Amino acid sequence: MKRLILASAIAAMMSAACAQTTAEQRAAQLVSQMTLEEKAAQIQHRAPAIPRLGIPAYNWWNEGLHGVARTGEATVFPQAIGMAASWDTQLVHDIADTTATEFRAKYLAHRRPDGSISGGPGLTVWSPNVNIFRDPRWGRGQETYGEDPFLTTRMGVAFIRGLQGDDPEHPKTVATVKHFAVHSGPEPDRHHEDVHPSQHDVVDTYLPAFYAAVTEAKSQAVMCAYNAVDGVPACANTRYLKDTLRGQWKFDGHVVSDCAAIADIHVAKSHAYVKSPEEAAAVALKAGTDLFCSSGAKDTSDPATTVRAVRQGLVSEAELDVAVRRLMEARVRLGLLDAPGVGPYAGITAKDFDTPAHKALSTQAARESMVLLKNSGLLPFKSAPRRIVVVGPNANSVDSLVGNYNGTPSQPITVYAGIKARFANSEVNYVEGTGWVAPPLEDVPDAAFCQDAACTQPGLKAEEFKGAKLAGTAAVVRTDSNARVAWGTPTREERETSIRWTGYIKPGDSGAFRFRYSGENGYRIYVDDKMVADVWDIAWPTSDTDIQLKAGQVYKIRIEAMQKGSRGDHRLQWSRPGSSDDVAIKAAQDADVVVFVGGLTARFEGEAMSVKAPGFAGGDRVTMDLPAPQQKLLERLHATGKPVVLVMMNGSAMSLNWAEANLPAIVEAWYPGGEGGQAVAELLAGDFSPAGRLPVTFYKSVDQLPPFGDYAMKGRTYRYFSGEPLYPFGYGLSYTSFAYGQPVVSKASVRAGDAVEVSAEVRNSGSRDGDEVVQLYVSRKADGAPLRALRGFQRIHLKAGEARKVTFKVEAKDMSIVDAKGTRVVPAGAVDLWIGGGQPGGAKPAAGVPARITVSGQQVLNAF
Known part of the structure; x- marks a missing residue:
């Protein structure tokens, strides 16, 4: 208790003493007082406390893709792909702002007196994901805002601004845009894949959303990806992290690795880019990666590895200082080193999550998606x-x-x-x-289980082990009524747990049964010592193996399961005979x-x-x-x-x-x-x-x-894509209809580099009120140009019969194309515009109107 009081007192004194000190100055002061070993520990995502400096322990890993994740009850908004389907940037901003409020609330609820956090989130949010959903087969595409660079950019900017707020010196949370820079599956290949995108595609497709996230939305953190780009692992890629991100784009926040990506730099079955963990830590730090998410090889996640890298001369202590200073700046700005209840977010309480107002926003977001x-x-x-x-x-x-x-x-x-x-x-x-x-599966009822072959004692024997491998002597032995547990939100020490249930099962039907354990992680199921499900790595919704059972007969059963996360309510399920x-x-x-x-x-x-x-x-x-x-x-x-x-x-x-x-x-x-x-x-x-x-x-x-x-x-x-899709990008029907008036262009001819305005009247021509998503597409007939590209959108609400003028500004960049060398240029020639409720033409054309302007001359622009 004395240590907690002392730590709180130190934090309060430092907060008062540093009130007039900038984040950069305060961070530099702290780093200057750290030992080499302390610095090496601070670049791990689980950063330990340094009590003598008033620095509490901190876990940088927090997820907030569509609400506060993995910390129990919270408002759950539509998945990111659903948010994108709303085409409503203000809505996305409000969702992120609400998510940031809930992060603050849960941080307060779980903050210990010494400033560390028990079983709750911090304020560094590893979202949004602005990777381009280039192929619908990618399982993580749901985390993105879709396939289009412009839509992704606008959604990403809105989300980052919502998470961080309007004051960069006192962000509500820190957003972490990911996964930099060229990353979108396949999942099984991500730890060893080396991608070679063309310069055209890098500038035209893969980087625009990241550029806007950093330069426009001012995201204070970036996550580098697993895969390599042009032979260099993303988290050691000097070209992207140092030259582009920090050099050209002037990014001054911190870079965090995707989890285990530092290990991938040296592990033989991954990139094997260098030979040792020390070299991996060094090349990552030199390239500009500041924080190591260390769920990979233990030698890489050990701070001693970084200490050895410095002592071996692979990276200088001054280079390590830069990384630690960036991390301390983020913690200072967030108020993580100060006493609670002060600063611009002092009005947020520990109860400000999962509120009726937040649920109402989630409902509205679902409607719009x-x-x-x-x-x-x-x-x-x-x-x-x-x-x-x-x-x-x-x-x-x-x-x-x-x-x-x-x-x-x-x-x-x-x-x-x-x-x-x-x-x-x-x-x-x-x-x-x-x-x-x-x-279909259903929960196995308690009445089906017994502890003995005669079924005189109900329930199952349960043995619970520390760690996820069922190793050693059981820490807890008990009788459970079922193979069921609500692990809830475990502490860090409890996150790796395993359990074994043994006993007997007596089905009430005869025929083919199929078993599943609904846990988040791995499980194995045996009936009469025959394995009927083996999903020990990551669980999936059902097993492959049917087993024939007879009604009233008693069978031995064994269920083994592991817990490596925070998802609760795990239970044994079966599909019974008969056709549902x-x-x-x-x-x-x-x-x-x-x-x-x-x-x-x-x-x-x-x-x-x-x-x-x-x-x-x-x-x-x-x-x-x-x-x-x-x-x-x-x-x-x-x-x-x-x-x-x-x-x-x-x-x-x-x-x-x-x-x-x-x-x-x-x-x-x-x-x-x-x-x-x-x-x-x-x-x-x-x-x-x-x-x-x-x-x-x-x-x-x-x-x-x-x-x-x-x-x-x-x-x-x-x-x-030049083929005929089933449903095109930008498509969606309504219960009402909309009509578009003739477009008006401010100038029919422009010099390359100039902007124009185009507008059209949109009228709700149906019998009921409704929203319309007005979309602007630009087409250029030139080498390197897409068939068409979204360059503007507005979601508007119109009552039945109501009309409104919608105006878009068409900038020089909107009229540009990217050539094979990655140069962005506005060429001379016609620019075809389309304003409508979707794309023009095709099997499912949207209501809308075309317009054309002519460009004279040629202008080279900045790439982004």
């Missing part, structure tokens, strides 16, 4: 259907609400729950019908309308996963088709003759060719956040007119795409 892909007149329902049956693996799933890098909604509203609440006077029934890739498809079909035959809620979850698409299911590989996707069991059930439901609404919940493009040809209505809901089910129900009821637009192209098939591992943009995204 929904994209109506098809509607043959079924939606909105003309009146409340008498009987609604809700079917599908995502219909009552919380996983499908939250995506990845997520928090935990306190009162999640699934689609089934949302429909049941919104249509309170209708008979609403739910039948899962199918799992995502296999028969038939139950769903019977329910549909008695219904007036069927709502099928299908798609994926982040248990299938995501970061470096071990997924054993057709169509998936390592967290990425092999096909864009709806998984076969879902497609089969969907076709059977359609064959009943009842109207079927397809609601998709996923983080990437899907090839919905059959559904587009046969179903009357399709809604893309993404991973819509904790309140997402309410928004879906309101859309079906017509409580609002949908106005979301696709931030990615929905292709008809992966056959339309180049190889996944090819980073060349030729043939990719709407900008360079």
Whole structure:
């Protein structure tokens, strides 16, 4: 206790003494008093305390992609790809600002008297992800703002400004834009992949969002990627980190490695760019990486490695000082070294998270993110259907609400729950019908377990071990009623835990059973000593192996599971004999309308996963088709003759060719956040007119795409894809209609380098109020030019019959192209413009109007 009081007193005194000292001066003073060993420890993401200097321990690793993640209950907003589908930068700013408030609240709630944090987040947020979603097979594409550099730029800038606030000397949180600079899968290759993008693609596609994040939004941190670029690992890449980021762009914040990326620099099975951990630490520091996220090789994450690197002359102590000083500056600016309750955010309390107002914002964000892909007149329902049956693996799933890098909604509203609440006077029934890739699963009931072969004692023997390997003697031995545990949000010491349940199971049915343990990490399941599930690395939603069991017979069972994170509520599940498809079909035959809620979850698409299911590989996707069991059930439901609404919940493009040809209505809901089910129900009821637009192209098939591992943009995204997509980028339907008046251009002819304004009147020509997303596309017929490029957008609300003039400023950069050498130039010639609710032409043209201006002369511009 005396140490805590002393530490608090030191922090208070330093806060008062340093009130007139700049962050740079205070950081330099602190670093000057540190030993070499202390400095080496401070560049690890788990930085230890230095009590004599009033520096508390700090964990830099905090995730806030769409709300505070991995720290228990928090407001969960739509996944990043869903935010992008709103095409609403103010909304994205407000989401990030609210997320920053919740970070502050949770930091206060978990702050110890000595200034360290117990089981809660800090204020350095490792978001947003502005990588370009160049290929829909990439499992992490859901974390991005889509395939377009301009849309990604505007969303990223809005999110960073929301997280950090308006005062760079006192940021609300520190945003960390990632993953710099050319990174977008495949996931299984990321630790050893070496990509070679053309200079055209680097300037035209991969770097613009990072440039804006640093120069416009003033992001105070950047995360470097796993992969190598042109032979040099990203976190040791002098060209990108020193020459471009710090040299040309004048970035003065800190750079953090992706986790284990420093180890990748030297590990033989990764880049093997250097031979030793000491060399890896040295080249990373010399290139400009300041903070090592150390989930990789232990020798790399050991501060002693950096100490040896300095003593061996591989890197100077002065170079290490620069990194530590940058990190201390961030902590000073955030107030992490000061007493709580002071500064510009003193009004935030520990209870300011998951509030009604924050949930309302999440609901609004879900509404704005929904994209109506098809509607043959079924939606909105003309009146409340008498009987609604809700079917599908995502219909009552919380996983499908939250995506990845997520928090935990306190009162999640699934689609089934949302429909049941919104249509309170209708008979609403739910039948899962199918799992995502296999028969549906349900929790194994307590009554099925017993401790002895005669089943005289209920329950299972549970042995809990320290560490994730079931090693040594069990720390806890107890009797559990089920193979179930709510690990909740463990402390750092508890994060690696493993458990073994043993006993017997007595099924009530005969036939084929399939088992799954719903943990976040690995598990193994044995029945009569036969392994029926082996997913020890990363869990996925079901096992591959069926086992035949007889009703009433007793079988030995053993479940082994590990915990390496903070996700709670883990339990044993099984699929019982019999076809749930038939139950769903019977329910549909008695219904007036069927709502099928299908798609994926982040248990299938995501970061470096071990997924054993057709169509998936390592967290990425092999096909864009709806998984076969879902497609089969969907076709059977359609064959009943009842109207079927397809609601998709996923983080990437899907090839919905059959559904587009046969179903009357399709809604893309993404991973819509904790309140997402309410928004879906309101859309079906017509409580609002949908106005979301696709931030990615929905292709008809992966056959339309180049190889996944090819980073060349030729043939990719709407900008360079010359084929016919299923649904184009920028596409989305409405319950009303919009008409565009003739465009007005301020100057029909301009000299290269000049700007023009173009405007058009937009009128709501329908019978109900609604939003329109007005989009500006620019086309140039020149070598290096995309087919067309988004260069502006505005989401506006118009009442029925209302009109508004929408104006865009077309800058010189908007009229430029990037040549093969990476030079940005405004060439002479025609510039074709399009203002409309989507792209022009194609099988699904949007309402809009064209315009043309002529450029004389030629002008070379700055690359970005």
